[in-house]
Amino acid sequence: MKIAAVIVGAGSGSRLGAQIPKALVKLAGETLIVHAVRGVCEAGISDVIVTIPAGYEYEFSTALENAGLRARLVVGGRTRQESVAHGVAVVDADVVLVHDAARALTPSAVIRSVVAALENGHRAVIPVLAVTDTIKKTDANDVVTETLDRSILRAVQTPQGFDTDLLRRAHEQGKRMSESEQSAAPDDAALVELLGEPVFCVQGDAESMKVTTPFDLAVAELIVSQRTVNCHESTR
8 A cells, every 4th residue: 555645834833923834943953844754754654745835945845855854845725725635636645644744743653553544444544532621612702502522522633544535535525615714624534524434533642732832832842852861761
């Protein structure tokens, strides 16, 4: 089975307070996109496509080359959904993983679990975590209307894995949704769900957190530091 990965790196860094694309923000001395691409490569996937903002080809290619990594760069679109569609359009593989550069520290074990589920015949696979907080629905006036049963709720992560033809069909059907972030699908699995296709869940990992705010970045720095300590202790 031939596998490719599309890593979405075209998002802005505005909520991080950065004046550059989020994927170029540094974490422990290296950009988020370097961490993300390295993680995918360490999981055994060599065909990697990165979606980038127009005008940043040099910055992305330089960051990856300096880290000894290779990836094909594709200019993204107006929304995440559109950027994924641009990346998937150049995929030449049976299955494709769609990953967020912002989830730069996703453990290889999670990526391998998604791949294993695809190899076992599932056509759409997502990593998830059980929800631990109490979740409530509210109305337009911020008044609670319902308390949801968290035992059946899951927080969704990436990479999400798909049969490539299925994902292309899902994006084609949902193309009009991608015109703005307000109307776009929340993730690629949601587009597949609209086709009536089942989506299979595998266990995610807390370290696969999404770096969105300065607080998230600080937590990610701690994770990298702990990994470094663990690595040093295991080689003693």
